[in-house]
Amino acid sequence: MKPDDWISIPCIPIEQPIGRFYIGVVDSKALLDISHSDIIRIDKRERQIETVSGLERPISASRVKELREYVKSVDATFPSGVILSVSSEHVEYNPETCRMRIRHSAEVAEIIDGQHRIEGLRGYTGPTFEVNVTIFVDIDTEDQAMVFSIINLKQAPVHKSITYELFEYAKSRSPQKTCHSIARALNYQENSPFKDKIMILGVADDKQKETLTQAAFIKPLLKLITLEKQAMADRDALKRNRFLPVPTPEEVRTNSWVFRKWFIQDQDAKIAQTVGNYFLAVARQWPKAWKDKQPRIILNRTNGYNALMRFLPLLIFRLGLDQVHSVDEFQPFFGKVNLGDDDFNSERFTAGSSGEGHLLQKLLLDTGIAKNEAWRQINQNKDE
Numbered sequence: 001m002k003p004d005d006w007i008s009i010p011c012i013p014i015e016q017p018i019g020r021f022y023i024g025v026v027d028s029k030a031l032l033d034i035s036h037s038d039i040i041r042i043d044k045r046e047r048q049i050e051t052v053s054g055l056e057r058p059i060s061a062s063r064v065k066e067l068r069e070y071v072k073s074v075d076a077t078f079p080s081g082v083i084l085s086v087s088s089e090h091v092e093y094n095p096e097t098c099r100m101r102i103r104h105s106a107e108v109a110e111i112i113d114g115q116h117r118i119e120g121l122r123g124y125t126g127p128t129f130e131v132n133v134t135i136f137v138d139i140d141t142e143d144q145a146m147v148f149s150i151i152n153l154k155q156a157p158v159h160k161s162i163t164y165e166l167f168e169y170a171k172s173r174s175p176q177k178t179c180h181s182i183a184r185a186l187n188y189q190e191n192s193p194f195k196d197k198i199m200i201l202g203v204a205d206d207k208q209k210e211t212l213t214q215a216a217f218i219k220p221l222l223k224l225i226t227l228e229k230q231a232m233a234d235r236d237a238l239k240r241n242r243f244l245p246v247p248t249p250e251e252v253r254t255n256s257w258v259f260r261k262w263f264i265q266d267q268d269a270k271i272a273q274t275v276g277n278y279f280l281a282v283a284r285q286w287p288k289a290w291k292d293k294q295p296r297i298i299l300n301r302t303n304g305y306n307a308l309m310r311f312l313p314l315l316i317f318r319l320g321l322d323q324v325h326s327v328d329e330f331q332p333f334f335g336k337v338n339l340g341d342d343d344f345n346s347e348r349f350t351a352g353s354s355g356e357g358h359l360l361q362k363l364l365l366d367t368g369i370a371k372n373e374a375w376r377q378i379n380q381n382k383d384e
Helices: 027-035 061-072 114-120 141-153 158-167 173-189 213-223 229-239 248-257 260-264 266-286 287-291 300-321 325-335 353-368 371-379
Strands: 006-016 019-027 041-046 050-051 083-084 092-094 098-101 111-114 131-137
Touching: 006 061, 006 092, 019 027, 041 371, 061 111, 061 114, 092 260, 092 371, 111 114, 111 353, 114 260, 131 141, 141 173, 158 229, 173 213, 173 229, 213 229, 213 300, 248 260, 266 325, 300 325, 300 353
Parallel strands: 083 131
Antiparallel strands: 006 019, 006 098, 019 131, 041 050, 083 111, 092 098
């Protein structure tokens, strides 16, 4: 066997109840060469119970695409380890040097967990990207399944509101940090329509007064600044001290980027003022529905909020871009809407996208927004 038919990595043994395994570091290019995933196969579906074989779930093309963009960012990292299973015939461990040799051949290492991170590094051409790996030698299929299930079923998912909250500690500007800061400001300001209505960190301290999660507040606001999938690229560019180009009028109208120019010019206060004034007009028109804490009233909850946020850019296009509009400027539009406080209920505007779309359509038609604008807004892909 030629020396370059093997890769050598620093490695230490770990003893746990399951047995011995190894923690090591391998270059991402070599990891791609030797690893493979036993893609999960759905054998049959009977009485809504799936019989499956294999371990890792099917690769999500969208997730891989996101990760391939992410690894290009200036502070990209995969701090959690990829877990591999390797046969003893393909590895040699030297306890004196604390190094492991692994046969440099395709499909030597089976991925127990981490296939999306590995695929996200395929085609990577940046600086050295090492990956920490956990290597099980001669682990049987039952134990592989147990390890996979513990990692993927026992861990609690991270709430999106917590993810946004962490941007509080970021030093550089980003669309996410801006939206997070606006959410907090509007939640705590005494004269804000959102005073104490936003569940910071996704946990309601008082479910009788908080009606929106932080993530629910931020998601539609972010879309008025950038494409959801472009937010990380914007963050990376700013972290590298690069200038973001001011959007063209066509880009603003096509993407509803009514706040992007202000974001680029570091005028986040104007975004917050506009959103605050807009919802103060909502609260003035429907004071009872806006203050109501009952779950069946939807105006101040996710459905109502999403519909109103999709309506907002069209009003700004009518009133004029690049200026903070007052409550009195927004108010006449809501005065045209033939809805009373008691109409904002979950029976009329049902849960989910259908109720949101129904309310948006009512706002658009009653205020006389152009049909082509209404059609685009009603049918736009909200999960772009």
